[in-house]
Amino acid sequence: MNQQEALFRFALRMGDNALVLGHRISEWCGHAPALEEDIAQTNIALDLIGQARNYLTYAGEVEGKGRKEDDLAYLRDSREYINALITEQPKGDFAHTIVRSFLWDAFHRPLLNALANSSDERLKGIAEKAVKEVAYHLRHSSEWLIRFGDGTEESHRRAQTALDELWRFTGELFEADEAEQILAKEGVIPPLESLKAEWNATVDRVLAEATLKRPSEGWMASGGKKGVHTEHLSLMLAEMQTLQRSYPGVEW
Amino acid sequence: MPEKKQEALFQQAVDGEQKVEPRDWMPEGYRKNLIRQISQHAHSEVVGMLPEGNWITRAPSLHRKTILLAKVQDEAGHGLYLYSAAETLGIGRDELIDQLLSGKAKYSSIFNYPTLTWADIGAIGWLVDGAAIINQVMLTRTSYGPYSRAMVRICKEESFHNRQGYDILMTLSKGTPEQKAMAQDALDRWWWPSLMMFGPSDKDSPHSAQSMQWKIKRQGNDELRQVFIDRTVPQAEFIGLKVPDPKLKWNEQTQHYDWGEINWEEFNQVIKGNGPCNAERMAARRKAHDDGAWVREAALAHAEKKNKRNAA
Numbered sequence: 001m002n003q004q005e006a007l008f009r010f011a012l013r014m015g016d017n018a019l020v021l022g023h024r025i026s027e028w029c030g031h032a033p034a035l036e037e038d039i040a041q042t043n044i045a046l047d048l049i050g051q052a053r054n055y056l057t058y059a060g061e062v063e064g065k066g067r068k069e070d071d072l073a074y075l076r077d078s079r080e081y082i083n084a085l086i087t088e089q090p091k092g093d094f095a096h097t098i099v100r101s102f103l104w105d106a107f108h109r110p111l112l113n114a115l116a117n118s119s120d121e122r123l124k125g126i127a128e129k130a131v132k133e134v135a136y137h138l139r140h141s142s143e144w145l146i147r148f149g150d151g152t153e154e155s156h157r158r159a160q161t162a163l164d165e166l167w168r169f170t171g172e173l174f175e176a177d178e179a180e181q182i183l184a185k186e187g188v189i190p191p192l193e194s195l196k197a198e199w200n201a202t203v204d205r206v207l208a209e210a211t212l213k214r215p216s217e218g219w220m221a222s223g224g225k226k227g228v229h230t231e232h233l234s235l236m237l238a239e240m241q242t243l244q245r246s247y248p249g250v251e252w
Numbered sequence: 253m254p255e256k257k258q259e260a261l262f263q264q265a266v267d268g269e270q271k272v273e274p275r276d277w278m279p280e281g282y283r284k285n286l287i288r289q290i291s292q293h294a295h296s297e298v299v300g301m302l303p304e305g306n307w308i309t310r311a312p313s314l315h316r317k318t319i320l321l322a323k324v325q326d327e328a329g330h331g332l333y334l335y336s337a338a339e340t341l342g343i344g345r346d347e348l349i350d351q352l353l354s355g356k357a358k359y360s361s362i363f364n365y366p367t368l369t370w371a372d373i374g375a376i377g378w379l380v381d382g383a384a385i386i387n388q389v390m391l392t393r394t395s396y397g398p399y400s401r402a403m404v405r406i407c408k409e410e411s412f413h414n415r416q417g418y419d420i421l422m423t424l425s426k427g428t429p430e431q432k433a434m435a436q437d438a439l440d441r442w443w444w445p446s447l448m449m450f451g452p453s454d455k456d457s458p459h460s461a462q463s464m465q466w467k468i469k470r471q472g473n474d475e476l477r478q479v480f481i482d483r484t485v486p487q488a489e490f491i492g493l494k495v496p497d498p499k500l501k502w503n504e505q506t507q508h509y510d511w512g513e514i515n516w517e518e519f520n521q522v523i524k525g526n527g528p529c530n531a532e533r534m535a536a537r538r539k540a541h542d543d544g545a546w547v548r549e550a551a552l553a554h555a556e557k558k559n560k561r562n563a564a
């Protein structure tokens with residue numbers, strides 16, 4: 001794998017992560033627990049989809065085969081998607097959605113902070129804009145998690161359950177694949193394991209305030225970054241891609 | 253001051269185009285009428301998120317997905333402004349939402365029609381938001397200050413909704429024969445329900461005369477409907493779509509379109525709850541409300557605990 005191929009793969013992954021999670025969060029629009037949250041969750045979905053469009057456009061340019069954002073979003077199967085498994089998990093109850101966001105946001109923010117200093121101008125530009133958005137995402141998910149942990153018995157139980165169930169998807173976030181190793185060596189992206197300390201600190205601080213228990217490390221799921229997903233992703237893509245697949249090659 | 257005298261002064265102020273503000277004296281009937289109308293309007297914004305929300309996960313490009321999400325989000329914001337405007341009349345959002353969920357309060361019956369294809373998203377933006385704009389532009393001049401001001405904010409966003417809907421149909425009508433057929437089919441299904449959005453003919457409208465006198469409404473249902481038809485028919489022609497009304501014809505003399513008959517029986521049935529999606533829409537709202545109950549309780553409990561801790 002040369003550096004350009006590695007860069008393609010990384011930009012694609014960043015796009016896939018943002019698109020899949022943004023799509024998942026958008027599933028709340030019209031169905032959230034309160035109107036304020038319809039608005040807030042939709043804001044977050046819009047930020048993520050906006051980021052995805054930037055990354056996918058860039059990935060298409062790096063690849064040099066003329067693929068545009070929509071070609072990459074709508075015309076790849078789940079085996080070609082390389083997002084982290086946590087982003088594709090179903091919305092579940094609102095506790096699952098919040099925990100899914102929180103565990104991701106706590107990783108996403110330090111990653112973008114580092115990318116905002118990337119030697120790659122395009123990645124740097126995308127990250128500089130996104131980092132402000134993601135700081136808000138993390139604040140929002142942290143605040144909800146604290147409300148749940150501290151709120152009622154029921155909310156505490158739901159939050160702890162979601163945390164226990166989603167925890168196994170967090171290990172993968174810090175596993176660098178070949179592309180990420182190449183780019184880290186060149187200083188284009190940070191070594192992923194270097195983000196772990198900040199992630200740990202954020203998780204521990206918020207869980208402590210929420211009086212929730214950090215699950216034991218245990219067995220970690222992995223595979224999303226290689227295109228080996230949970231069953232949820234292909235269903236999500238079937239829905240998302242239906243028009244592009246049914247009417248190939250037309251303008252919308 | 254005797255009630256009669258107060259009422260006369262109130263009417264005088266309204267006739268003089270003074271806005272009524274929350275602390276002003278107002279007839280009970282005026283307050284009731286406004287609560288009914290504003291809350292119905294708020295509920296319509298919120299229920300209206302559902303038919304379009306139905307296509308968020310299937311929007312055919314990232315660009316369209318972004319626009320649709322932003323649009324449905326705007327409608328949630330409109331719901332919020334309007335609930336706030338209703339609250340200035342002394343009724344809380346929770347009570348209003350209970351009225352919606354119990355079936356006591358109404359919302360615009362247009363949202364009881366299903367969105368069957370992507371073209372329906374275009375038709376809603378173009379026709380439904382288009383009809384809403386005409387009504388809402390009138391309401392920017394309504395006599396109640398908070399309602400009027402909410403409408404000014406809302407109208408700005410509605411014209412963006414209207415344009416994006418039209419743009420969807422324009423793109424489809426320039427596309428393949430299947431896409432064009434999809435656009436025509438959407439217009440066929442949404443045209444008449446959109447005309448019904450203006451409500452019954454003035455002579456059959458129970459609240460119209462009093463609302464006009466109080467300047468809650470400024471124009472009659474029939475007049476607004478005609479404005480909509482005159483504005484929309486040329487837009488349909490421009491993108492090569494045919495309005496499904498065999499009687500539709502430009503009248504040189506009146507400088508308006510003549511047009512056919514609304515099926516008021518259908519209108520009444522949908523209002524009574526027998527529209528294609530009444531049950532689904534209410535079920536979706538109730539589910540969101542019930543599933544969200546523990547979330548709202550948790551937020552409340554946490555806020556109380558925090559207050560106590562801060563006080564201690």
Ligand SMILES: [Fe+2]
Nearest residue numbers: 297326327330
């Ligand atoms: Fe609206």
Ligand SMILES: [Fe+2]
Nearest residue numbers: 327381410413
């Ligand atoms: Fe609208």
